[in-house]
Amino acid sequence: MAQIKLSNLRHSYTPDPKDDADYALKKIDLTWDDGGAYALLGPSGCGKSTLLNIISGLLVPSEGQILFDGKDVTALPPARRNIAQVFQFPVIYDTMSVYDNLAFPLRNRGRDEDLVRKRVTSIAEMLEVSDMLSTRAANLSPDNKQKISMGRGLVREDVNVVMFDEPLTVIDPHLKWKLRSKLKELHLRVKATMIYVTHDQTEALTFADQVVVMQEGEVVQIGSPVDLFERPAHTFVGHFIGSPGMNVLPCDVSDGAAFFAGERIALEGPAGVSGNGSAEIGIRPEFVSVSESGSGLAATVRKVADIGRHKVVEAVAHDRRIHAILEGEAPGAGETVNLQFMQSQTRLYKDGWLVSRPGEAA
Amino acid sequence: MKTQNQRAWLFVTPVLLLVAFNALIPMMTVVNYSVQETFGDNLFFWQGLDWFEQVLRSERFHNALGRQFLFTFLILIIEVPLGVAIALAMPRKGPWVPVCLVTMALPMLIPWNVVGAMWNIFTLPDIGLLGYFLNHTLGLSYDMTQDPIAAWVTIVVMDVWHWTSLVVLLAYAGLVSIPNAYYQAAEIDAASRWAVFRYIQLPKMKTVLTIAILLRFMDSFNIYTEPFVLTGGGPGNSTTLLSIDLVKIALGQFDLGPAAAMSLIYFAITLLASWLFYTLMTMNDNKT
Numbered sequence: 001m002a003q004i005k006l007s008n009l010r011h012s013y014t015p016d017p018k019d020d021a022d023y024a025l026k027k028i029d030l031t032w033d034d035g036g037a038y039a040l041l042g043p044s045g046c047g048k049s050t051l052l053n054i055i056s057g058l059l060v061p062s063e064g065q066i067l068f069d070g071k072d073v074t075a076l077p078p079a080r081r082n083i084a085q086v087f088q089f090p091v092i093y094d095t096m097s098v099y100d101n102l103a104f105p106l107r108n109r110g111r112d113e114d115l116v117r118k119r120v121t122s123i124a125e126m127l128e129v130s131d132m133l134s135t136r137a138a139n140l141s142p143d144n145k146q147k148i149s150m151g152r153g154l155v156r157e158d159v160n161v162v163m164f165d166e167p168l169t170v171i172d173p174h175l176k177w178k179l180r181s182k183l184k185e186l187h188l189r190v191k192a193t194m195i196y197v198t199h200d201q202t203e204a205l206t207f208a209d210q211v212v213v214m215q216e217g218e219v220v221q222i223g224s225p226v227d228l229f230e231r232p233a234h235t236f237v238g239h240f241i242g243s244p245g246m247n248v249l250p251c252d253v254s255d256g257a258a259f260f261a262g263e264r265i266a267l268e269g270p271a272g273v274s275g276n277g278s279a280e281i282g283i284r285p286e287f288v289s290v291s292e293s294g295s296g297l298a299a300t301v302r303k304v305a306d307i308g309r310h311k312v313v314e315a316v317a318h319d320r321r322i323h324a325i326l327e328g329e330a331p332g333a334g335e336t337v338n339l340q341f342m343q344s345q346t347r348l349y350k351d352g353w354l355v356s357r358p359g360e361a362a
Numbered sequence: 363m364k365t366q367n368q369r370a371w372l373f374v375t376p377v378l379l380l381v382a383f384n385a386l387i388p389m390m391t392v393v394n395y396s397v398q399e400t401f402g403d404n405l406f407f408w409q410g411l412d413w414f415e416q417v418l419r420s421e422r423f424h425n426a427l428g429r430q431f432l433f434t435f436l437i438l439i440i441e442v443p444l445g446v447a448i449a450l451a452m453p454r455k456g457p458w459v460p461v462c463l464v465t466m467a468l469p470m471l472i473p474w475n476v477v478g479a480m481w482n483i484f485t486l487p488d489i490g491l492l493g494y495f496l497n498h499t500l501g502l503s504y505d506m507t508q509d510p511i512a513a514w515v516t517i518v519v520m521d522v523w524h525w526t527s528l529v530v531l532l533a534y535a536g537l538v539s540i541p542n543a544y545y546q547a548a549e550i551d552a553a554s555r556w557a558v559f560r561y562i563q564l565p566k567m568k569t570v571l572t573i574a575i576l577l578r579f580m581d582s583f584n585i586y587t588e589p590f591v592l593t594g595g596g597p598g599n600s601t602t603l604l605s606i607d608l609v610k611i612a613l614g615q616f617d618l619g620p621a622a623a624m625s626l627i628y629f630a631i632t633l634l635a636s637w638l639f640y641t642l643m644t645m646n647d648n649k650t
Contacts, residue, residue: 094566
């Protein structure tokens with residue numbers, strides 16, 4: 001168990017990188033606290049698997065250091081870092097029994113059979129695979145195979161970190177949910193640091209206490225699921241998390257107030273900086289309300305999707321699409337409505353980054 | 363109720379005809395010969411199973427069969443491990459991959475009789491490159507036309523040269539299909555190089571190796587052209603394998619009856635060995 005610190009990490013797959021575009025990881029400074037449940041969230045190709053492989057030692061970073069409890073492990077191979085990793089597709093040793101699969105990492109490290117038996121039995125129990133211990137691993141179903149892969153990661157008593165690289169990709173939807181709660185439960189029981197890589201926001205938000213959002217090789221925001229939802233630090237986070245994502249509208253800023261197509265939009269508070277750069281207003285669909293009369297932004301409803309618990313209204317104002325999530329009654333398509341933004345949830349972004357602060361209305 | 367429909371037979375008829383003409387009918391003529399005696403003029407006399415009995419009791423057949431098994435055993439025991447070793451040593455990516463693959467494939471593209479002739483000239487004691495080198499430069503006494511041991515070494519080395527590539531290519535195909543995650547997981551599990559081979563590479567190559575061994579078994583067990591061109595079965599009868607002996611009986615002595623019986627026994631042995639091997643290899647696949 002250890003605190004993991006990444007310092008000034010950069011990585012490029014090309015031998016001699018020239019500019020930022022050549023780097024798969026641009027510049028990462030991150031600290032993972034001991035025992036935390038983290039998710040690493042981002043679209044495909046954003047560098048999350050690269051980051052994971054650097055932590056596990058499968059890749060050596062072009063620049064920077066990895067510290068486990070202050071000790072530099074940058075040059076150590078995976079076997080000596082005492083980490084565990086679960087891959088996207090279940091990796092099992094086909095010819096071995098489930099028991100031997102789980103015992104493999106311990107036996108390779110020369111642990112005695114008594115300890116091996118104790119650890120394997122307890123892990124099998126946690127994963128609910130005790131009745132399969134003598135089965136040949138090749139004959140298991142995909143979800144059980146993935147459980148065994150996880151078990152091999154958890155069977156060692158003192159791993160620094162267990163990393164999961166999109167482990168539920170090949171699992172049937174109805175089993176995904178089960179395995180996900182199993183993982184959460186395991187985290188509480190074994191108390192090891194866990195890093196869960198995914199591009200699926202539901203998986204990230206349900207598993208993790210802290211979510212690290214990445215985009216194009218950079219960390220955009222680190223925060224609890226609530227932070228990410230309520231105060232996205234970047235419009236990318238706003239887009240990526242939530243369904244539908246945050247509404248982002250281009251605006252002009254003058255005298256500390258924001259104007260969308262000439263209409264003044266009240267912000268949560270004063271904008272931090274002024275000056276050049278593209279400014280945008282960000283508002284979650286959850287905080288947009290629709291009325292048929294009264295004040296607000298005039299818009300035309302284009303379509304309404306009933307997704308069960310609530311309705312998603314897609315309206316168009318000044319050629320921009322704005323989503324609103326409504327409970328109960330919703331207007332029909334083609335109707336003209338007025339949109340109101342909840343002031344305390346209306347944020348201002350400049351060049352993509354959050355600049356408004358909660359406080360007195362501007 | 364299931365609808366009964368016999369129309370499917372119509373669609374398999376072409377295949378049945380094809381198989382009949384290229385396998386069943388020729389085979390039946392062999393069966394026909396094997397139970398009769400003929401003195402020409404299309405006159406046949408019923409002989410029962412006499413030819414089979416004669417072949418099975420003949421020392422000549424036992425010796426040829428023994429040599430055949432020895433040959434197949436030797437080339438399998440050399441070609442399979444060697445092929446796997448070469449496949450393991452080949453690069454997985456980069457500019458050398460096509461170079462290696464083409465180099466490996468080349469020997470297999472050469473016709474059998476050409477291979478035999480090549481090796482014949484190559485190993486002739488006084489004028490062949492290898493023969494001359496061994497005898498006159500290294501001072502060894504090597505003459506595959508006179509010495510049975512030298513003849514055996516030559517046909518085995520020739521077959522290894524000609525066919526190891528088949529094992530290499532099949533094993534290589536098996537190896538490159540292993541996802542990288544397996545190696546990464548093994549690295550994290552602190553597996554040794556041997557454990558990676560034993561528990562990841564070998565199991566993943568099992569299917570292709572089964573096919574490779576089957577193909578090499580059948581081909582080497584039925585081999586004819588190369589040793590025939592290289593040694594002609596000699597010196598003496600020392601390299602007279604089953605197929606060479608069979609051709610001698612059938613076309614040299616024109617003993618059609620015994621030759622037919624021998625063909626069928628030969629065929630049965632090949633079939634039985636292949637079936638046994640395949641069954642043994644796949645027996646554990648569905649076990650829990």
